[in-house]
Amino acid sequence: MEINQYMGMFLEESREHLQTLNRCLLELETQPDNLSVLDEIFRSAHTIKGMSATMGFTTVAELTHEMENILDMLRKAQIKADHIIIDVLFKCVDTLEQLVECITNNQECSEDIRPLVSTLQALASGQAGFEAAATLAAVAEDSPVQSMLALDEVDTKIIYTAQNQGMQAYEVIVSLKEGCLLKSARAYMVMRTLEELGEVIKSVPPVEDLERENFDLKFQVVLISDREPDKIRDAVMSISEVEKTDILPYAKITLDKKPRLGIAESKPKLTAEPPKENIEHSAVQSALADKKIKSGQSVRVDIERLDTLLNLVGELVINKTRLEQIGLTHRLNDLAETIELMDRITTDLQAVVMKVRMVPVxxxxxxxxxxxxxxxxxxxxxxxxxxxxxxxxxxxxxxxxxxxxxxxxxxxxxxxxxxxxxxxxxxxxxxxxxxxxxxxxxxxxxxxxxxxxxxxxxxxxxxxxxxxxxxxxxxxxxxxxxxxxxxxxxxxxxxxxxxxxxxxxxxxxxxxxxxxxxxxxxxxxxxxxxxxxxxxxxxxxLTLAIIQALLVKVHAEIYAIPLSSIDSTINITPADIKTIQNQEVILLRGQIIPIIRLAEKLGVPQIPNDTHEELFVVIVHMGSQRAGIIVDTLIGQQEIVIKSLGKLLAGIKVIAGATILGNGQVALILDVGSIIQ
Amino acid sequence: MSNNAYSSDQVQLVVFKLGKEEYGISILQVQEIKRMTDITRVPHTPDYIKGVINLRGSVLPVVDLKKRLNMNAGEYNDNTRIIIVKIEEIFIGMIVDAVSEVLTLPVNNIEPAQTVVGGVSATYLYGVGKLDNRLIILLNLEALAGLGQETRAG
Structure with missing residues (x-):
């Protein structure tokens, strides 16, 4: 439930970041060496990864994680952003978009990310020339025993951090005596001893296998400790049935050794910035960048709330008009001044609220x-x-x-x-x-x-x-x-x-x-x-919510005709109306225009003694069709806020909606298209 | 047709008059009660739809309840009220002759609609409530709201 509350935000932000990814990848394609673009891509991917992991969308997180690996390598210029990589990255973005779409629709996602993930991994390692197994191979070169341990990124980072804190990482290789009866018990004791001395971050075979005696006589442990290697050896050797203990200190890690890259092959000691710093560096950078963006950014608001706000402002305007009328009847100067001020404020308020609904194209x-x-x-x-x-x-x-x-x-x-x-x-x-x-x-x-x-x-x-x-x-x-x-x-x-x-x-x-x-x-x-x-x-x-309209009166009723469909208005006398095949028409600048009597079309109740010598005709058009609409009087042009008539009255052909006039009355908006037909 | 509005042990009713009869609807469905106001006629609608009104910035339809129930519609006077009700997310105004009171009625005192014979078509009734010597006709607003379809057809 609680997650749901963040869902909207997650989706919106993911989409935003995906868009950034798309945009930046395009930029990257044209300028593959642009580091700031790369950084931005990395940040976006990273944010998506973080967000999706928090929200529990592991597929998204997994894919972005793999992307990050590639991006990181790009950033460190370990590989080049050629079109193959860019294409793959684009594909990732597409897949992510689909994944996010699935989340939006609350569907199970059928998108299979495995091929992509393996492509990414292949890119990472394939280009890399050699495998992560040799990683770190912190094995001091003069060491008599070859390390068999492959460290993953996380381990490497832990070791790196530990080393920075003045601790040492050791690879402890323990061999038990031939004929040892309780191998698992011995192994357990070794592990416990080691854990007292420091932190065991990895063992080969894994602890579960050790417990099940699922190993030969030898096992390896990666230990982080501040003790001397000799002390560790002594401690381990004090356990009976241990044949031999080799302690190999890891060299100070410069992660560039993590040989994912072709270049690293020839120059295994290539010095790149230590990754930790790199990470921190980029974190700071991204924090800065985030801040920069956010200062120009906005608050997300549900459009419905804005509609409500708009309604309230509309209400305010209507009530202001009423106050004005009261002021007029009672001729109170103070009131009139206040109302004038209020008028200005409400007008501004209305403009601002309308503006809030605007978004850049x-x-x-x-x-x-x-x-x-x-x-x-x-x-x-x-x-x-x-x-x-x-x-x-x-x-x-x-x-x-x-x-x-x-x-x-x-x-x-x-x-x-x-x-x-x-x-x-x-x-x-x-x-x-x-x-x-x-x-x-x-x-x-x-x-x-x-x-x-x-x-x-x-x-x-x-x-x-x-x-x-x-x-x-x-x-x-x-x-x-x-x-x-x-x-x-x-x-x-x-x-x-x-x-x-x-x-x-x-x-x-x-x-x-x-x-x-x-x-x-x-x-x-x-x-x-x-x-x-x-x-x-x-x-x-500019907006669909507010339109310019001409207000017209038909007997006692007021209707609004959207200005966008009005050509002109003219005055005629009843004598100007001719008929062609029972259709009333008028002649306007040589053109024959059919006319529609609005009162009849809408069944407006007649008011007695309401006859007009002059008729007003509003010439309207819809597409290439034109027609004249006969009304009693023209009230004037006005900006109106369009409101729906609601479900109950939906489907009335000639009415496009309603609006509320200054005096609080409801006026209907004509649907010119259906009136002409 | 679930009718949650009448489902607990007792119901609070807004009681109003149509002609000489007393009618009731659950207070939970009533949003507010307004005095008679300007109603804008909407063309091409059935005659029981009086039109639309402005309720604090939103436009909502108003039904003349007496016409809707095929009763003789009278003139509107000072007692005439518009009850704004919410039916299935739609707000509708209903014109009634007068709103008299709010009262509580034990559910046991409600007779189902089928057993009643009256002028009002049974589809629109939920039942009849008995309280002392009074009979209060309980309306089924959900059924009344079905009028949307008829409007579109007409």
Whole structure:
């Protein structure tokens, strides 16, 4: 239970670190010698390892541990970050991502890390040239007896620490007399004696085997002690039936001897920094780095809490309006002043709360460099991804939905847009293609551009395809201009890829992109020039929670129409309304626009004596369709907070939601799309 | 259909009036009781859904309970109240003629709904509580909340 409380944090942080890993590995690939990048990778891996071990996710911990080994070697320049290693590391990151995903979904993870782990180990040892068995082989070279003990990393560290504290590590080789009857008892006594003298950190064979008499006459023990070797020997020899005791002091450990590396073979005494210091050093460094990052970092807050906060602020604003009205009726100067002050504060408060919900678009962009790298490799293309404006902020809800459409667009750009290097060279272009992913503000919108310098979209090809697929007729195709043609891409079931790859070209992409973006209240435009490239422009509202809307009145009821779907508003008289086949229409600048009487459409109860000489028409559009909505009066433009109508009232077609007006009243937001249809 | 709200030895009921009859719901399901306020009509909904109100920043639907139970709806007056109840995570306002009191009723005094013959469709009833000479009709809010489906269909 208690663990659960940290689960969210663990998952979030793991994802963050995985993203860092991805980003840094990409950097490392371009500059293999960059130590600071390596350090960052190491830190991230280390953090993941620590966190997952604490949370009990051993698979994750195990994998990261193996990664760390490799990374450590990279860091010490014992091996080089060639593409094999980088690929393996990328694979590790992918696997980790999957593991974390499994944890998120609370599933048993089927991911088998063993092959990866053994690859990592092979990399560590294979490149190393010789095996850890010779480790440390602290065996003083002049020693008559060869050590048979292989020490692992942990042992080495313990010994190292002990040596630093002025203690000695010995390898004690005890031989029992031939014909010894109670070998296990003797061994036990030896062990006890040794334990009195110091600390036994390892024995070969292991203690269990000793107890079961599962050994020959000889066994070895690694002992850490501050006693002289002779004293130890005497103590052991005083036990009966011990034939011989050899005590081999370990040389002062310089862990570089831990010969994992090829270079170490020729120069076994190669001096590298003692690892302890190294570890400490990096710990300090990472602590520093953490601190640095944290000072610019943030508090994690559940988005629901922010919503609650937003609601409360909304409440506050509404009550402030009421106070204002009271102030007006009673004409109290003091009150009016206070209210004015309060007004300013609440406005600021509202702005701040809205801002809190904003997150930089970089959160989505971050994962693309990796994706582009992998994809361009698969497709044997060379692509340089340029990201700009990742600090541009968008509402959290928009950010969450933005990933998929952008993936589609980028995949399309790499698959269809960018040509192969040979093709590019033939066209006199830089063989390395360029894809730009740019985010920027534009008024109340955020623009995201996906731009490639590839082959562009050929309108004739699109026309032909569209006709082939019977999406349009030949006659229609002939009438279209090139911008209309490009928009055919968005038709469901359209795909221009000559061959369908698993990357793109299944004919679902662009259609899905458009739907998604429109669901977010945005728009997609395409600009393209043959052989110069294409540009996809996504325009998104800053937030989904607050929109600009026009408030209109129909009889006694107030409705909000999202400003994004309004073209204009005009005044007409009843005489301006004509009918075509029983459909009421008006003529606006030569265009015939069908009109909808909102009062009838929504069944608004009539108020007696409520007739208007003048009619207000709000011209709205949805896609290419336009219509005029007749309302009684226009109240004005206002920022409104969108609230859902709740489960009970879900599924009412013409209403997109509700909002609370300044006086506390609820006004409904019209769903223009379904009203037009 | 579990009805935890009525499951212990005795239940505390919020008693309210619809016409001349007394009705009760478990106090555990009642969030608050409001005076009549502005209700925004929502188009294309069944007539028993009066619309939506603003309850401290959230928008919630209001049902005219008398219409919902097919009783003759009267005018709203000073005694009219909106009882905000929570049914399966959904908040709903119910318009009632008056809220009279909160009382405790031993569970033994509740007769199951099947044996009662009344104007209100038995599906919406949990039972009838007897206290002294009064009969209090206990409503099954979970069944009433099933109205969501009907709304969508209509």
């Amino acid at each position: 970089g959160q989505v962009f971050n994962r693309f460099p990796r994706m582009v790298r992998d994809l361009s490799r698969d497709l044997k293309k060379e692509v340089n991804l340029i990201i700009q404006g990742e600090e541009t902020e968008l509402d959290r809800t928009v950010i969450d939905e933005l990933g998929d459409p952008l993936v589609h667009l980028l995949r399309n750009a790499i698959d269809h847009g960018i040509e192969t290097p040979a093709e590019r060279q033939a066209k006199g272009k830089n063989p390395v293609g360029e894809i730009k992913l740019i985010a920027r503000h534009e008024g109340n919108n955020v623009i995201i551009l996906v731009e490639d310098d590839g082959r562009g979209i050929n309108p004739d090809v699109i026309k032909r395809k569209a006709v082939d697929k019977q999406l349009i007729t030949q006659a229609e195709a002939d009438k279209m201009d090139s911008s209309e043609v490009v928009n055919l891409l968005f038709l469901p079931g359209f795909s221009t890829a000559e061959t369908i790859t698993d990357v793109s070209g299944r004919g679902v992409g662009m259609d899905a992109v458009k739907t998604k973006i429109e669901a977010l209240g945005g728009m997609v435009d395409i600009e393209t020039k043959i052989n110069e490239g294409s540009k996809f422009k996504i325009r998104l509202p």
